Amino acid sequence: MSLLIENISRFVDLDREEEQELLDSFTFRNFSAKEMLLEEGEVCKEHIFVVSGILRHYSIDEELAEHTLSFASSGWWAGDMYSFLSQKPGDSYIEVIEDAEALMQTRQKQLELFDRIPKLERFYRILIERSLVANQQRLMENLQLPAEERYKRFLERYPDIKYNLPQKDIASYLGITPQFFSKMKGRLLREEY
Amino acid sequence: MSLLIENISRFVDLDREEEQELLDSFTFRNFSAKEMLLEEGEVCKEHIFVVSGILRHYSIDEELAEHTLSFASSGWWAGDMYSFLSQKPGDSYIEVIEDAEALMQTRQKQLELFDRIPKLERFYRILIERSLVANQQRLMENLQLPAEERYKRFLERYPDIKYNLPQKDIASYLGITPQFFSKMKGRLLREEY
Numbered sequence: 384m385s386l387l388i389e390n391i392s393r394f395v396d397l398d399r400e401e402e403q404e405l406l407d408s409f410t411f412r413n414f415s416a417k418e419m420l421l422e423e424g425e426v427c428k429e430h431i432f433v434v435s436g437i438l439r440h441y442s443i444d445e446e447l448a449e450h451t452l453s454f455a456s457s458g459w460w461a462g463d464m465y466s467f468l469s470q471k472p473g474d475s476y477i478e479v480i481e482d483a484e485a486l487m488q489t490r491q492k493q494l495e496l497f498d499r500i501p502k503l504e505r506f507y508r509i510l511i512e513r514s515l516v517a518n519q520q521r522l523m524e525n526l527q528l529p530a531e532e533r534y535k536r537f538l539e540r541y542p543d544i545k546y547n548l549p550q551k552d553i554a555s556y557l558g559i560t561p562q563f564f565s566k567m568k569g570r571l572l573r574e575e576y
Numbered sequence: 577m578s579l580l581i582e583n584i585s586r587f588v589d590l591d592r593e594e595e596q597e598l599l600d601s602f603t604f605r606n607f608s609a610k611e612m613l614l615e616e617g618e619v620c621k622e623h624i625f626v627v628s629g630i631l632r633h634y635s636i637d638e639e640l641a642e643h644t645l646s647f648a649s650s651g652w653w654a655g656d657m658y659s660f661l662s663q664k665p666g667d668s669y670i671e672v673i674e675d676a677e678a679l680m681q682t683r684q685k686q687l688e689l690f691d692r693i694p695k696l697e698r699f700y701r702i703l704i705e706r707s708l709v710a711n712q713q714r715l716m717e718n719l720q721l722p723a724e725e726r727y728k729r730f731l732e733r734y735p736d737i738k739y740n741l742p743q744k745d746i747a748s749y750l751g752i753t754p755q756f757f758s759k760m761k762g763r764l765l766r767e768e769y
Binding site: 442444448450452464465468469474475497501504505507508511512513514515516518519520521522523525526527528558 | 635637641643645657658661662667668690694697698700701704705706707708709711712713714715716718719720721751
């Protein structure tokens with residue numbers, strides 16, 4: 384069974400025909416490391432389901448510093464939600480960190496599918512609810528936790544890819560400089576032993 | 577037409593019977609300023625639609641500092657989404673800032689209604705999509721904008737209540753101390769004249 388169907392079947396039951404219709408609404412794509420899937424000023428035309436590899440969603444501030452919003456690996460979804468939902472130009476970037484395979488669905492295909500198969504709208508409702516919870520938790524972490532605690536939450540959130548990510552990207556996810564991140568990890572290691 | 581029906585009718589068309597069924601699934605409540613609607617460790621049993629007044633959603637860190645996640649006034653929704661969706665104890669607080677009237681709906685009533693009136697599941701999907709976008713934008717602002725810019729975004733986001741909120745709550749929304757907030761506002765005023 385495909386990873387996408389597996390992902391969706393945890394929440395709603397689809398019959399064979401519906402599964403096929405769902406799969407037909409996606410396009411399969413291969414991406415190489417360092418490829419850009421989205422840049423500032425572009426419309427995020429497709430919602431991305433990652434089959435393999437790693438993507439990074441980030442923004443760049445006026446001083447050209449990068450801020451990582453999230454990572455996505457096998458079984459995760461990615462997209463600039465503002466841009467995808469409104470189909471207006473967004474202000475964030477999605478890059479490939481590790482060669483990736485992905486299934487891509489346009490907003491139009493998605494909305495057509497919601498009309499034909501209401502169960503898929505239910506799945507998507509649940510998916511978005513979960514994203515909202517994850518986002519609220521990340522916002523709370525950012526507002527109230529010190530960097531070390533944020534790092535522990537990061538390790539819990541990304542158990543499968545935490546050792547595959549560039550140090551500078553983890554630092555920009557945590558909102559600290561690579562230098563501070565390196566010092567902090569040194570301190571945490573010394574505490575462990 | 578009630579404010580709730582008006583809010584929902586912007587996205588889906590309901591007939592008279594559906595409107596009544598929707599209204600019947602909510603409980604109308606009155607709250608006084610300073611009342612607590614939710615505290616850490618409690619389950620957020622109901623999703624809250626604010627008819628009038630102002631609510632504040634916040635968390636408290638280990639050093640007892642408050643962090644305001646969001647405000648909600650007339651026509652806005654409030655709730656600890658992690659707790660409401662999972663029906664497990666949450667770690668945030670909702671307090672009444674200004675005497676409020678609200679419509680409250682339990683998760684169970686909500687899910688029953690989704691089964692009976694799929695259009696309401698569609699409305700809720702759209703509502704959650706918009707919350708997710710607002711949350712992603714707030715996270716980005718927090719990661720990358722200086723306090724002054726965050727304050728400008730705050731003013732744009734809450735045009736109708738920005739002058740009704742306690743200064744300390746705005747400061748805790750911006751992630752700065754009330755002292756720094758007061759200095760910053762002074763500076764912004766001087767720049768204007």
